[in-house]
Amino acid sequence: MESARPITGAEYDVVVIGAGFSGLYALYRLRDLNAKVVCFEAGDGVGGTWYWNRYPGARVDIESMQYSYSFDEDLQQEWRWPEHYSPQPDLEAYANHVADRFDLRERIEFSARVNRLRFDEAANRWHVRTDRGDQVVAKYVIAAAGSLNAENIPQFPGLDSFQGQWYHTANWPREEVDFTGKRVGLIGTGSTGIQIAPVVAETAGHLHVFQRTPNFSLPSKNRPLEPEYEREWKANYTERRAAISQDPGAVYWANPADRRSIFEFTPQEREQILNEAWASKGGFEFVRCFRETMVNPEANEIVAEFVRNKIRQTVKDQAVAELLCPKTYPFGTKRLCLDSGYYETFNRENVTLVDVRSDPITEVTPTGLKTTATAYDLDIIIFATGFDAMTGAMTRMNVTGVGGMDLRDKWANGPTSYLGYFVAGFPNLFMIHGPGSPSVLAQMITSGEWQVDWVVKFVEHMEENGYGRVDTTSEWEENWSAEVNMVADYTLYKKADSWYLGANIPGKPRVFMVYVGGFDRYIQRCNEQVEAGYEGFVLSR
Known part of the structure; x- marks a missing residue:
């Protein structure tokens, strides 16, 4: 070309x-x-x-x-x-x-x-x-x-000395990277890290996920596109595109947003509404259960704690689950992620979560990387560290x-x-x-x-x-x-x-x-x- x-x-x-x-x-x-x-x-x-x-x-x-x-x-x-x-x-x-x-x-x-x-x-x-x-x-x-x-590549000392392979997710090679049996270090748990971790874990000998700040992620419920769903969209594209232009996120929603206040409901009713949305509404529909989630701190915390409880229910090791629960910022104020089995990944025996908030990465070595407390031997390092x-x-x-x-x-x-x-x-x-x-x-x-x-x-x-x-x-x-x-x-x-x-x-x-x-x-x-x-x-x- x-x-x-x-x-x-x-x-x-x-x-x-x-x-x-x-x-x-x-x-x-x-x-x-x-x-x-x-x-x-x-x-x-x-x-x-x-x-x-x-x-x-x-x-x-x-x-x-x-x-x-x-x-x-x-x-x-x-x-x-x-x-x-x-x-x-x-x-x-x-x-x-x-x-x-x-x-x-x-x-x-x-x-x-x-x-x-x-x-x-x-x-x-x-x-x-x-x-x-x-x-x-x-x-x-x-x-x-x-x-x-x-792309943002952290300037860790010693990166040039690493004898394995390293990649930034935003400049990934066309040829397939083989993780089979390899010791892999994944740095970053934003949207990209959340997408790549389950796939790498399937074949890697061991995956260490280095997390500084946990992210909220929702189940995408991705699936093959049903022919009837496709026909319906194509028959109604004109009106749906018009609706998209009137939406704050430029998105067409299958269900109208619930404009009710979260405070109109008892705790049991809130839990039921959120559980139904979690089970049935894949993607970002979940965020639209109540009108004030993104503007009222108390309402936001109710939704955030619901999601944190889903993480606790999914991840078997409760110490790991707590590390994966975001607690330092409101739900939705960092980029919300969609996943396909991210939290389940941490139930695998070949996956370890490393909290680099308490134990920061200090350098890359010829054979892996070091934190303040531990040295990790790695064959591949993946930087899922985002962008400027x-x-x-x-x-x-x-x-x-x-x-x-x-x-x-x-x-x-x-x-x-x-x-x-x-x-x-x-x-x-x-x-x-x-x-x-x-x-x-x-x-x-x-x-x-x-x-x-x-x-x-x-x-x-x-x-x-x-x-x-x-x-x-x-x-x-x-x-x-x-x-x-x-x-x-x-x-x-x-x-x-x-x-x-x-x-x-x-x-x-x-x-x-x-x-x-x-x-x-x-x-x-x-x-x-x-x-x-x-x-x-x-x-x-």
Whole structure:
């Protein structure tokens, strides 16, 4: 797939960065403008998250029938999902099908990671460079590089000395990794660690799971997709997609949310309601049993203790069960996980949980790793340690704007944006799923489609009216930051040291980076600003 040689000296209307689901849709939509477009993709294939994250057990946590494109009715009808929650190979296959079906590949340059973006303010043009040697110029840049793209590898002393194999889950090799009989160390118990642990444990000689902070995980109840369920969805796609656009999480729910208060019920009644939801409602339906779970600490603790009791009932060793029970933050304020047998994994004789909160990892050795108390001999180390989320993909591209301002300096005290799209001083640069957008807290294909549509309409407006540049101001960034924080303060989200706040990266400023006012409210706010005469945007000819 890799081009024979780099592109140098070419001028484009738009450069798209990333060939994940949002980048692919941007290429599709930009055809309407008859624009000269190129997409630079770091990998050698399409799919973004589902290209890179090919670790065993990788699976989406939104139902397949709605974690898909809505822009083409024939595509919706023809594609078949084998399971309720699709595994990585099916999602990558879907991305490839879309790229081929709509002839998008011809505009994509693969194995070309953007490593420099420089704005020429005299010409109102971006100079774009890649690690492959491409050097092009474009009026607009659409950065669809992903919220969870820049992997976080802890800087343990001695990693270079390790004589076994080590992998980060976000850069997993295409060839199968054989765990048979091996001593495996898994570092990290977020969503990725929760997915990979049961699969590795099936064949590993022994699996040590190194946990710093336990996570809440719900049973996915994944299963083959029933033909009747598929037919029903395909017959009702139009109305269900409309409902999705009105939902805070950009999700269609099989059952309406119960708007009753948890305090209307006796403890026995609460337990019954929660047990019924746990048994029957796979996925995140469970969270919607009562109206105030995410805003009232007392209500949240009732639900949290219910989940902790499910962990205690599942894990036979009660000391291990207690270590797996989150107690330092409210339920749902870190990324909620869905699992297929995660807690049951710790009942296996070949699995050991290591609490690195009380016994931290100090170094990697040639034969494994050490904590303050113990040395562990390992053949394979897996880093399921997440990402420099929301900002890392942008800051690693060495972006400089007006006056040579470096984006890393601009964001030194935390990321700023206007509506999640624009950064003051970096004109004609549109972020998709950027900091200040709903991003990871809304279904990302649907919300990405909507954001791309909004950007393309904005570019159309500029071209039709002869504008050369769009920027915003620090004042409007501050206004939007205030709104992002206002809606977050209404919830319990800030009470957790999560990657939503950048807490997983040493030295990263603690700024809440996700708009939790809801995808439906976000649509309304973006449209309001346009309808108010492009309020907050600095347009110039």
